[in-house]
Amino acid sequence: MADHLTSLIDLHGPSRSSRLAELLISDHGLTAEAARKRLSRSKPPIHSFPIPLLPKQEAFVYHVKDRQTERFWQNFHRDLRETESVYGAAIDGLSARGGVVSVDEFSVISGAPILQKKQVAAVKVAQRLQDAGMTHTIDIQNYGSVIALRIPTLNSRGNVMYDVRQMAEGVLLDGIREWARRLGIASYNSIAIRGDDHPRTVGPYKWDLTGPSYLLPLKKSNAGKDQQGFTVADVFVGTVLNEYQIRYFIRKARGLLATRIGSVLPIIVADGFTGEAYTLGHRNGLMMATPESLFGSYAGSAFTSLVETLQxxxxxxxxxxxxxxxxxxxxxxxxxxxxxxxxxxxxxxxxxxxxxxxxxxxxxxxxxxxxxxxxxxxxxxxxxxxxxxxxxxxxxxxxxxxxxxxxxxxxxxxxxxxxxxxxxxxxxxxxxxxxxxxxxxxxxxxxxxxxxxxxxxxxxxxxxxxxxxxxxxxxxxxxxxxxxxxxxxxxxxxxxxx
Incomplete structure (x- = not known):
């Protein structure tokens, strides 16, 4: 029996316990109860990862020889994604921002609330990812402390310098604020963007841009009174987002449905999106925009030029x-x-x-x-x-x-x-x-x-x-x-x- 689990991990690599249990049942004929007991009684060199990152406290099981390998982190990342763990969403959101963000930005891209009952707060997500060795806090020369992905294989974003991305995304947020003002999508003088002296929270979540909206589809009637809605947006310059990198945003947008803050128009802006990302985003009711779709092809292409110029x-x-x-x-x-x-x-x-x-x-x-x-x-x-x-x-x-x-x-x-x-x-x-x-x-x-x-x-x-x-x-x-x-x-x- 001991060899069955070891051979499965050798063949398939480190995996979450439920996946290994299914393999023990299908490949070796164990019952569900026997597979569960086999996993619970595993001994070195088989280990369970000590930091609980998977939902329902599920274990991530590995052979000690795999601990520092690329396969370990890739499989862990895969399982975090497949179980829709908030930690997986945070890693992909961090990856979408080039693997480096300020503490303030982490609250935006983690997919976790600032504070909400029965939910893991963004600050706790940041701490656990650091405890797990997936991120660390570093000092960027001439800039200061930031949260960065520690495992290169988890980061799928091209290299755009951190300070350049900050400036370019600030410019894009300025443009989106003007766009929202002109169309009346949010209250003219109440739109806040990253860099403003404003908390930029709607419900329990933080965003790059927030603004109250009085558009008819976003209004709700509450106790006989009209309740305003909100426009929220997050932006990315210099990247095409995949279906995993937008999941943190979906978590936030759908999380707001459980609150009583009113209706929300969620907008995510990037250089582009993969086909799978468009399918997933539209299925979840997101507005997915590019600089070109917002401002036209001439001004939109200028953002690409702006990043190159700033670098x-x-x-x-x-x-x-x-x-x-x-x-x-x-x-x-x-x-x-x-x-x-x-x-x-x-x-x-x-x-x-x-x-x-x-x-x-x-x-x-x-x-x-x-x-x-x-x-x-x-x-x-x-x-x-x-x-x-x-x-x-x-x-x-x-x-x-x-x-x-x-x-x-x-x-x-x-x-x-x-x-x-x-x-x-x-x-x-x-x-x-x-x-x-x-x-x-x-x-x-x-x-x-x-x-x-x-x-x-x-x-x-x-x-x-x-x-x-x-x-x-x-x-x-x-x-x-x-x-x-x-x-x-x-x-x-x-x-x-x-």
Whole structure:
């Protein structure tokens, strides 16, 4: 009898106990009771995985020789999927985001509630996956702590840099918010997206985008009163989702049916979906969209270009500026009031204008301040040999945007951290460091008074600033008409500015 179980595991690999019981019955003629007892009495080298990840506390059984093999993790992942375990859904949701997410994002893609009776909470899912060795918490250089898949074979997503994905998905969320506003799918001023100071929860679940909706199909009558519905969405840039990677979203959408919060319109957005994913998603009532289906083929394809541009921003700005100009043109139709998109575009425009002013351009460097435990963005770093390093802060906004004194104070407070970052580079240890703040709008009167006072006071680290008109004048002086036209289009004269 002892050899039957061992031979099955040798042949089929590590498996959940119910699968092995079926094989003992079908292949070796045991009764159901005898198969159950055989599994319960198994001894080393046969083991049961110590962390309960399968539903109903079912065991995952393996031979010790398989413990560190690829087959172990693939079979475990298979069984988690087949039993519709929340841990399997979380692994696939994490995989869909490139295998790396912030703690906040994990609550979105885990498929688990923030807190709900008789359900495993997202924080518990994260802890158990880490205890099981499937994920771990790591520090991404210049970014901070994130939750990452530890087992490469569980991750089926292509490589898009974490910070690039964050920026690109932020831009996409901006576009979806504008789309929802224009169509009245959610209340105009109440739509929250990732990055906003908002919990973004509907019912017990967290989402990338949330907004109350008063569309007739989403309204319910409760005790004689109309009850609002909600629009919710999660987004993925740079990936085509399969049927497993959308299951976390289905868990959340269907979980809301058991609550009393009202009707919900669930939207999942990605570069594309496999045929199996479309079938499963539509069967479960999801709205499945791509940037192209939302904004048209011209603007939709621009998101692919945006990811590629952000991954190689410095090189493209310096060596292939025509690509930046094309990108600016193709994204103009979705910009609207999009803060994330405006910020990215303004940094690229400023880098383009600065590019001939130094030997090298770097975008998106991050300096760590140990006093507060945070990383701060250095939007643009321009280096002129060993002699000089200029650090630029870029502030973009809608036409008429005004930079306040508080924003200037915060920038000034971060300058010592920026300088320390530069000095840590032995090549730049003796370089003169300057800091400038550029905006697409204006500085308010108090901000200008502070800037003038600080400029006069600072002798070691000089500072300067440019408002939107001065930035545009740089483009005019360089005879960059296409860039100045883009500045006008996105920051001075946008048709949605009113």
């Amino acid at each position: 190689n921003a410095a090189a493209i700005v310096s060596k292939n500026p025509s690509r930046l100009i094309t990108l600016l043109s193709s994204l103009k139709d979705i910009a609207g009031r999009a803060g994330n998109l405006r910020g990215v575009l303004f940094e690229l425009v400023c880098a383009y204008l600065i590019r001939n002013d130094g030997n090298s351009i770097d975008l998106g460097k991050k300096a760590y301040d140990p006093k507060v435990g945070k990383f701060y963005d250095i939007d643009i770093m321009c280096v002129r040999g060993k002699a000089e390093c200029v650090l630029y802060e870029c502030k973009a906004g809608e036409p008429g945007h005004v930079v306040t004194r508080a924003e200037v104070e915060e920038w000034l407070r971060r300058i010592p951290t920026f300088v320390e970052y530069v000095r840590a580079n032995t090549f730049l240890r003796e370089a003169e460091v300057r800091c400038e703040i550029w905006t697409s709008g204006e500085f308010d009167a108090d901000a200008l008074v502070m800037l003038a006072s600080e400029k006069a006071r600072r002798t070691n680290i000089r500072i300067d600033w440019k408002n939107g008109k001065a930035v545009r004048a740089v483009g005019t002086g360089l005879k960059e008409k296409t860039i100045t036209d883009a500045i006008d289009q996105h920051f001075f004269k946008h048709p949605l500015s009113n």
